Amino acid sequence: MEATAAPLMSHLIELRQRLIWSVAAFFVAFVISYTFATEIFNLLVVPFQWAVNWLDLSSDDVRFIYTAPQEFFFTKIKIGAFGGLVLAFPVIASQLYLFVAPGLYRNERQAFLPYLVATPILFLLGAALVYFLIIPMAMWFFLSMEQTGGEGLASIQHLPKVSEYLSLIMTLIFAFGIVFQLPVAITLLARAGLVTTESLASKRKYAIVIAFVAAAILTPPDPLTQIGLAVPTLLLYEFSILSARYVERKRREREADAAASDEDSGEETRSS
Template identity: 45%
Template sequence: MSDTDEIEDSSAPLIEHLTELRTRLIRSALAFIVAMVISFTVWNPIFNFLTEPLCTTMAERGQDECGLILIKLQEGFFVAISISLFGGLVLSFPFISYQLWRFVAPGLYKSEKNAFLPFMIASPAMFLIGASFAFYVVMPLAFDFFLGFQQAGTVGDTNVAASIDFQGSVQEYLRLTIKFIVAFGLCFQLPVLLTLMGKAGLVSSQGLADMRKYAVVGILVLAALVTPPDVITQVILFVVVYGLYEVSIQLVKRVEKKREADLRAQGLWFEDDEDEASEDEMMAEFDADEEDVPGQVEKGE
């Protein structure tokens, strides 16, 4: 067989993989477009649902009206487009994940499939938990904090109005809401990511534990960047993410114990650490013996 034939044979599998990748990407794009069109037809109910935390908080504060305004003429259209993009991504995400799995799965061993598949299921589940936590817990607290800066009344004994009323922009409120949901949803991916890295041997529980002080600084910076500039939201995000970091350490530790048990069962586990410790102890005893009998060493020489 000539060198040209070998090159053509080796390039054939690559072309097949690229063709399959193109097919998966086209299917994912079509699913996203269909989901986006569906979301566009019902963008009003979706927006009403997204305004529930704000309206509930305003009602608890005794404000009956919960209206947002359009500052620009085209703002309503772009709000509908933003909701369509967001809704389309949420609706099509399971199908896109399935296409990704179908592309990756043939190249994995059975054991690798069994290890990787739970993370594919846990990732959207954790994102949903994080988004729900932001929507039902964090956002009402943050909105109550922001609405607390309103005031009603007049200046002195005059009839001059000095009230401060909330008249929020539709687009600005939607941007803030999506930011909350996406930020907490992504932060809740931390246990999934670190556990997967631990299973691949990229991180260890001891290494994560030793990096706690750096993790605290990083989480504080993250909380300051992805949340609005209020202390309540930043503290909540810090506490939640740091708690997830500690949970990740325990999950990685369980992965390490399970790996050790499997290797022991196969007879492939070697006590490197214990051997090194015993060697160090033997060397220390030998050095102590030499210090105790220097004359014998000299006489032997």
Template identity: 50%
Template structure:
């Protein structure tokens, strides 16, 4: 350990009680930020829900008036509350992430901060890419496929009409957005595990076949039961797995050069 690192550690030392007080303060700030963003989300809940329902509207087509029903008197209100919570969490996430970083950063060496910061920046970007794929790619195709089973009864005398419930639709949309967003964080997870010494690049290379099987298994569980949705998640997961191996190779080269210059 260098003298600079020792000085940095000594400068960040604080009694346990001070750390607990700081943790309480930052958690309180996170709660306040979420409550404020929840209020904003509740005021804009109709607009946000209109955005979430747009893939279904597009799947119905311009000449068809689709509908969402609710079978319980209180369901529409609780849907609005859940939409507000979803929007509030999205709005408050930058503040929550900043408070988490501000609490953890003083306990890290300068070089650890530089190493961790790219992962912190990549997390919202990758999550947004996954959520965008779910919203713009998977949901329109899946909803169009499911609505294709509607019939007017001319063939068998029985009309089949899709009447999705508001709560069930919100569950489906938010779960898809969150599932795709979290799944796209795979490179961050693998590179952090490699940096912690839990896995190696050689282990990831040898585990390719298992990763492919796992990608399709995860896609089968998370996505709706149609082939397009499953491939839309499985293929990016496989590509992200390969991207993680390449990223680890670059970090290994950089660490080797750093070790050679400091030796």
């Protein structure tokens, strides 16, 4: 215990330093995001505007309300936290990598780094799919249920709250961003030997069911949004199988090279 006390303490000190840098980066990004919270919210409203234009509604219909004095303030806080997490993620991920990297071999660091780079890229791809396709389709579906008042008809209009709209779009962005990490997760499992391409292919029917169940839970109760999440999930699952197959092929090549080098060294030993 005395021999390991100093290394353990040094690791804890380094961990504290990495956490301080991560929290500081998040705080700075939070302040920046909160400062421009109104502009960010207006940017998030653009998909709603597209849905309004598709339905040929007047621009007066693009109106949001808040029913409590503090509602929009807390909405801006959520925007600040959301933007802070997104902006600070490269710093947080780099601090995590710098903490873990000294305990890895050189080949392990080279293997881990591409997955660290792919994670934010895949998350941004999922967020872009939400922004440019899923939210406009969902808003088009919901806004099409409005009813113009007239003789014998009630006027039914959609007046979205700022907090509810923000919660919807943030939930979808996080849901799609997490789902888009599927290739990274499965490839890492395949690299560790915990899954194989044969097992992934044999469980494809279960993956289809799980994808649609997850889409039903994570998205609003409309078929367009649910299909919009389930279909990319299944495509990512198939891509994950291809990625796992590539990892397995590389592992077999390394094992064959290692076996060949062992045979060559054994022959040299016998000849000497």
